[in-house]
Amino acid sequence: MLEFITRSLDASMIFTLAALGELIGQRSGILNVGVEGVMLFGATLGFIVAQTTGSYVLGFLTAVLIGGIIGLLHAAFSVVLGGDQVVSGMGIWIVGFGLTTYIGSPYTGPLGMERIPAVLGVSPFFFVGVLLVLITWFVLQKTSLGLAIRSVGENPAVAEVSGIKVARLRILCETVAGMLMGLAGAVYALNYNPVWNYNFLMGWGFIALALVFFSMWNPWFLLGGALLFGTMWQLSLNPEMVLPGVLSRYIWRTVPFIVTSIALVLMSTPWFRTRWGAARPQALGLPYEKD
Amino acid sequence: MTQEEKSQPVLSARGITKRFPGVVANDGIDFDIRPGEIHAILGENGAGKTTLMNILFGLYQPDEGEIYIHGEKVEFKSPLDAIEHGIGMVHQHRKLVEAHTVLENIVLGHPHAGTILNLRRAEQEVRKLCEEYGFKVDFRAKVWQLSEGEKQMVEILKALYRGAKILILDEPTSALTPVETRLLLDSVQAMAKKDLAIVPFITHKLPIVLEISDRVTVLRKGKVVARLETRHATEKSLAREMVGRDVLFRVERQEVEPGKPVLEVEDLVVQSDKGFLAVEGVSFTIREGEIFGLAGVSGNGQQELVEALAGLRKPVSGRIVLDGVDVTHLPPLERWKTGLGYIPADRIHMGSIGDFTLVENVLLNYYFDQEYNRGGILDYRKARQMTEQLIEEFNVATPGPDVLGRNLSGGNLQKVILARVLSRRPRLVIADLPSQGLDVGATEFVRNKLVEAKVNGAAVLLISEDLDEILDISDWVAPIYEGRFMGIVPAAEAEREKIGVMMAGYNAEGVAQ
Numbered sequence: 001m002l003e004f005i006t007r008s009l010d011a012s013m014i015f016t017l018a019a020l021g022e023l024i025g026q027r028s029g030i031l032n033v034g035v036e037g038v039m040l041f042g043a044t045l046g047f048i049v050a051q052t053t054g055s056y057v058l059g060f061l062t063a064v065l066i067g068g069i070i071g072l073l074h075a076a077f078s079v080v081l082g083g084d085q086v087v088s089g090m091g092i093w094i095v096g097f098g099l100t101t102y103i104g105s106p107y108t109g110p111l112g113m114e115r116i117p118a119v120l121g122v123s124p125f126f127f128v129g130v131l132l133v134l135i136t137w138f139v140l141q142k143t144s145l146g147l148a149i150r151s152v153g154e155n156p157a158v159a160e161v162s163g164i165k166v167a168r169l170r171i172l173c174e175t176v177a178g179m180l181m182g183l184a185g186a187v188y189a190l191n192y193n194p195v196w197n198y199n200f201l202m203g204w205g206f207i208a209l210a211l212v213f214f215s216m217w218n219p220w221f222l223l224g225g226a227l228l229f230g231t232m233w234q235l236s237l238n239p240e241m242v243l244p245g246v247l248s249r250y251i252w253r254t255v256p257f258i259v260t261s262i263a264l265v266l267m268s269t270p271w272f273r274t275r276w277g278a279a280r281p282q283a284l285g286l287p288y289e290k291d
Numbered sequence: 292m293t294q295e296e297k298s299q300p301v302l303s304a305r306g307i308t309k310r311f312p313g314v315v316a317n318d319g320i321d322f323d324i325r326p327g328e329i330h331a332i333l334g335e336n337g338a339g340k341t342t343l344m345n346i347l348f349g350l351y352q353p354d355e356g357e358i359y360i361h362g363e364k365v366e367f368k369s370p371l372d373a374i375e376h377g378i379g380m381v382h383q384h385r386k387l388v389e390a391h392t393v394l395e396n397i398v399l400g401h402p403h404a405g406t407i408l409n410l411r412r413a414e415q416e417v418r419k420l421c422e423e424y425g426f427k428v429d430f431r432a433k434v435w436q437l438s439e440g441e442k443q444m445v446e447i448l449k450a451l452y453r454g455a456k457i458l459i460l461d462e463p464t465s466a467l468t469p470v471e472t473r474l475l476l477d478s479v480q481a482m483a484k485k486d487l488a489i490v491p492f493i494t495h496k497l498p499i500v501l502e503i504s505d506r507v508t509v510l511r512k513g514k515v516v517a518r519l520e521t522r523h524a525t526e527k528s529l530a531r532e533m534v535g536r537d538v539l540f541r542v543e544r545q546e547v548e549p550g551k552p553v554l555e556v557e558d559l560v561v562q563s564d565k566g567f568l569a570v571e572g573v574s575f576t577i578r579e580g581e582i583f584g585l586a587g588v589s590g591n592g593q594q595e596l597v598e599a600l601a602g603l604r605k606p607v608s609g610r611i612v613l614d615g616v617d618v619t620h621l622p623p624l625e626r627w628k629t630g631l632g633y634i635p636a637d638r639i640h641m642g643s644i645g646d647f648t649l650v651e652n653v654l655l656n657y658y659f660d661q662e663y664n665r666g667g668i669l670d671y672r673k674a675r676q677m678t679e680q681l682i683e684e685f686n687v688a689t690p691g692p693d694v695l696g697r698n699l700s701g702g703n704l705q706k707v708i709l710a711r712v713l714s715r716r717p718r719l720v721i722a723d724l725p726s727q728g729l730d731v732g733a734t735e736f737v738r739n740k741l742v743e744a745k746v747n748g749a750a751v752l753l754i755s756e757d758l759d760e761i762l763d764i765s766d767w768v769a770p771i772y773e774g775r776f777m778g779i780v781p782a783a784e785a786e787r788e789k790i791g792v793m794m795a796g797y798n799a800e801g802v803a804q
Binding site: 142143144145146147148150151154155157158159160161162163164165282 | 348350369370371374375380382386387388389390391395396398399400401404405406407408449
C-alpha cells in the first residue's frame with residue numbers, strides 16, 4: 001500500500017510538471033498541444049545522455065535544455081511568425097514521436113543505473129513539483145511579472161499599450177513551459193519507469209494538456225487534478241493492489257482518459273462557459289499582431 | 292509652473308508624414324499643444340486621425356517628421372517610449388483587461404508597482420488622484436462589471452498614475468450617457484486647470500469640441516486644413532472644414548400622418564447569451580410613417596430585442612405581430628417575406644460577407660425571390676443589373692458591382708446594405724446603429740434614407756447610442772434601461788435632458804426605477 005502511494009505521487013508529479021509548464025504558456029496566451037512531443041524529446045535524450053555519461057544531472061539538464069529549445073521554437077513560430085499554434089503543436093508531437101522512436105530504439109531496455117534515492121520516503125521530485133506549483137502561483141498572482149503575463153494572455157493589445165513587450169514575454173513563458181515539459185519527460189524515463197521502450201509515454205502528455213483546462217488555469221487545482229490522475233493511473237497498473245478482482249487493468253487504464261474526455265466535454269458546454277468561462281485566458285491560441 | 296513655461300508647447304509635431312500602400316495617411320502634419328490647453332483634433336473617418344494618434348503613442352513610426360517634447364526631439368519606438376515621455380492615451384475601444392480588477396489594470400506595466408505587487412500602496416496613490424479630479428470607481432471590481440463611463444475613468448486614472456502630462460482622448464464621449472459625458476467634461480476641465488495638456492480626437496460630436504476646447508486642428512485626407520481658436524469657430528464652420536462642403540446638420544424631419552400599425556410587440560421577454568433576462572417585458576407599436584427611436588447605452592437589452600424581432604433569438608414569452616401576422620415563432624426568412632427589413636449593427640460580420648462581390652451581397656436579401664431564383668438557380672445577370680442600379684441610386688463609391696465587400700469603406704458598405712434592404716420596400720425597417728462609425732456625410736445620407744422610408748409608408752425602428760440621431764428623426768423615443776422601457780415619449784416632448792436622465796434608469800417623472 002505504501003508503495004502504491006509513493007508510486008502514485010511519482011506519477012502525479014510528472015503530470016504536475018508537464019501541466020504546470022503548459023499552464024504557464026497558456027496564461028501568456030500560447031497553446032502547445034504538443035506536450036507529449038516535448039516530453040518524448042526530454043525523456044529520450046535525457047535517457048540517452050544519462051546512460052552514456054552515467055550522470056543523472058547531465059541527463060536532466062539535457063532534458064530541460066531540449067525542452068526549452070522546443071518551447072522556444074514553438075514560441076518563435078507562434079509569436080514571431082503568427083502561425084497556427086495547433087498546427088505547430090501537432091507538429092511537435094508527430095516529429096517528437098517519430099524522431100525519438102528512431103533515435104531511442106538502439107537504447108531499448110533498462111537504464112541500468114542506481115535508482116535516485118528517496119527523500120523522506122518519497123522521490124525528490126515530489127518536493128520539486130510542489131515547490132514549483134507554489135512559485136508559479138506566487139509569480140502569477142503576486143508579482144508584477146505575473147500580472148504582465150496574465151495580461152498578455154488575456155489581452156495582448158492592452159499589455160502592449162501599457163508598455164509591456166508582448167512578444168518577448170510570450171517567448172519567455174513558452175520557453176520556460178518547454179523546459180518544464182522536458183523535465184517532466186526525464187522524470188518519467190529516469191525515475192518513474194527507467195526503461196526505454198517504443199511509445200513509452202502512452203499519452204501522458206495529452207493528459208497533462210487536458211489537466212490544464214481541468215484546473216481552470218489555477219496551479220493549486222492543477223496540483224489537485226494531477227494527484228487525482230496520478231492515483232487513477234497507478235490504480236490502472238495494479239488494480240488488484242487496492243480493489244482485488246474489480247475490472248481488468250485494461251479497463252482501469254482507460255479511466256483517466258474517460259475522465260479527461262468527460263471533463264473536457266463539460267467544459268465546452270455553454271453552461272460551463274457562462275458559469276466559469278472567465279478563467280480561460282481570452283487570447284489563448286491567438287497570434288498577436290499590432291493593428 | 293511659470294508663465295513662460297506655460298506658453299511653451301509641451302508637445303509639438305513637425306511635418307509628420309506616414310504612407311501606407313496606396314495612401315498617404317498623414318501628409319506633413321504640424322501641431323502643438325501647451326500645458327493646460329485642450330486642443331481638439333477633428334476629422335472624418337479616413338482623415339488620418341488614427342494614424343496620427345498611433346504615431347504620437349509610439350505604435351507607428353512616422354516616415355518623415357519629428358516630435359518634440361518640451362523642445363527636445365524624441366523618437367517613440369513603442370508605447371513605452373511615449374509613456375515615459377508623459378503621453379497618456381485613453382482609447383475609444385477601451386484597452387483594459389476585462390477579467391482583471393480595476394487596480395490590477397491601473398498598475399499593469401507601472402515601473403514602480405514593485406517586483407512583488409504592492410497593491411495597497413498603489414491604491415492609496417490612485418485614491419489621491421481620484422479625489423483631485425472627482426473620479427469615483429470601485430478599485431476591487433472587475434473591469435467587465437463596469438459601465439463604459441467607468442471604464443473610461445479607469446483608463447484616464449491609469450494614464451495619470453503613469454505620470455501623463457499629455458492626455459490623448461480618442462472619441463471621448465462616444466458610448467457615454469449624457470450624464471457620464473457631463474462628468475467627463477468636468478474632469479477634463481479640472482485636469483486642464485492642473486496644467487495637463489489634453490488632446491481629444493473627435494469625429495462627430497462638434498458641440499463638445501466647441502464647449503471644451505481652446506483650439507482646434509482640422510484634418511482632411513491626411514492634411515491639416517484648418518487651425519483655429521475655438522472661440523472663432525461654429526458647428527457649421529467646423530463641419531465645412533472637415534467635409535470640404537456645407538453639411539446639412541439637421542436632417543429635415545418630415546411629418547406624415549401615421550397609418551395602420553405595422554409592428555405590435557406585446558410583453559416581450561428575451562434572454563441573453565449569459566442566461567439572464569435582457570429584455571423584461573416590453574410592449575410597443577410602430578405604425579406606418581413612424582420612426583420609433585430606441586435610445587440607450589449599449590448592453591441594456593437593445594441587441595437581444597432586435598435579435599428577437601429579426602427572428603435570430605427565441606423570446607421567452609410575449610408576442611410579435613408584423614403587419615397583422617403573428618411572427619413570434621416564424622424563422623427569419625418568413626419574416627423577411629412578411630415585410631421585415633433588417634440592417635444589422637455589425638455591418639462587417641452580420642451585414643455583409645467580405646469575400647462576396649457586391650452582387651452576391653445584394654442577393655443575400657433577394658435570393659429567395661422568384662424573380663432572382665428560378666427553381667434554385669440564381670439569375671446573376673438580373674442581380675447584376677439591379678446592383679448596378681442600386682449603386683447609382685444610393686451613391687456608392689465603387690469601381691463596379693463585382694468588387695468584393697471587404698474592399699469598400701464602412702460608409703459605402705453601409706450604403707450597399709441600406710440599398711438592398713430598402714429596395715425591397717419593407718413594411719418594417721429595423722435599423723440597428725445605422726450610422727455608427729460613419730463620417731458626417733455618410734451619416735447624413737443614412738438618416739435621410741430612413742426618413743425617406745418612413746415617408747413612403749414604412750415603420751422604422753431606429754436603435755442608436757447617439758441621442759442626437761434619435762432626437763433628430765424619431766417620432767417616438769423609448770429610452771431603454773436594463774431591458775425595460777423607461778417610457779415612450781412623443782417627439783414633441785422628448786427633450787435631451789429628460790431622455791438622458793431616463794436612459795440612466797429614471798422614469799419620465801425622474802423617479803428611479
